[in-house]
Amino acid sequence: MEKTEIEKTKQNYTVSAKIFHWGFVILFAYGISKQVDNINQLEDLALLKFEITFALLFILFLVARFVYMKRTQKSSLPPNTPRAQKFLAKAVHYGMYVGMITIAVSGLIIGCLYWLGLKSGILIETIISWHEFSVSSVYWLVGLHLIGAIYHRFKNDGVWESMMPTFKRGK
Ligand code: HEM
Ligand code: HEM
Numbered sequence: 001m002e003k004t005e006i007e008k009t010k011q012n013y014t015v016s017a018k019i020f021h022w023g024f025v026i027l028f029a030y031g032i033s034k035q036v037d038n039i040n041q042l043e044d045l046a047l048l049k050f051e052i053t054f055a056l057l058f059i060l061f062l063v064a065r066f067v068y069m070k071r072t073q074k075s076s077l078p079p080n081t082p083r084a085q086k087f088l089a090k091a092v093h094y095g096m097y098v099g100m101i102t103i104a105v106s107g108l109i110i111g112c113l114y115w116l117g118l119k120s121g122i123l124i125e126t127i128i129s130w131h132e133f134s135v136s137s138v139y140w141l142v143g144l145h146l147i148g149a150i151y152h153r154f155k156n157d158g159v160w161e162s163m164m165p166t167f168k169r170g171k
Contacts, residue, residue, distance in 0.1 A: 011076035012162050020065040021163055028100070031058065039128065042114045052111045055104040062100055076162035092144050099138035106131035 013021070031054065042048045077086055106127055113124050152159035 011074070011158060012166070013073055013076070017069060017073050018163060018165060020068060022165070024061065024065065027058065027061065031103075039110075039114070039119070039124075042111070042119075048111055048114065052108060055107045055111070058104045059101060059108075062097065062104070066097055076159045078157055078159075089148060092141055092148065095141045096138060096145065099134050099141055102134040103131065103138060106134060 034051075034054070036042065036047075036051065042051070075086075075089065077089060109127050110124060110131060113119075113127065118124055149160055149163075
């Protein structure tokens, strides 16, 4: 029990890590809100260019975040966490990175094919299905991630707090 108290204040993500994490939540929500509802919308060249630029920035930001997090940060799961739980958390984190990259890359391919005039047919339809499948997978993974975060909120082991914006120092 004593140990948990110590662990509570031991680990905290840096401000940059939190900006990456929460900035990304906003960016992803924005991407979803701007989603293409129908392929014919891409007839609008301004929208097509916007989507492509957004997807490129999304990838850039995601890669920068991944490199930063891998090089400088560690999970705040307490050391005595069961291996299976550590594995699950890691799998969900990696899964979200892979899913997000896949959304953006498949979106870029759709955009390029459309620009090249391949506006219908089996090829673009397959990539759209892949794009939609990636979106659904990320929704599921974010759902699992949220359940995990809330679980730690109630377990009160410091994991939730480690990623939350903080305005005061822990004692
Ligand atoms: C689009 C939504 C979200 C995505 C894609 C996402 C992704 C991630 C990823 C990949 C990590 C691992 C650290 C990293 O590489 O940055 C992480 C950590 C974390 N996230 Fe999220 N997250 C999302 C939303 C949320 C929300 C809504 C909460 C809380 C309500 C939350 C709470 C946490 C916490 C507490 C950690 C630290 C876990 C640990 O130390 O092992 N996340 N998130
Ligand atoms: C990171 C960037 C992107 C995000 C977050 C995103 C998000 C989404 C979402 C949430 C959907 C709806 C999926 C569903 O209903 O299951 C969607 C569908 C679609 N997106 Fe994207 N997208 C991105 C990039 C792109 C790009 C760059 C293009 C092409 C220029 C594109 C073209 C499409 C098309 C054609 C559909 C299917 C519309 C239909 O149902 O006919 N997306 N996207």
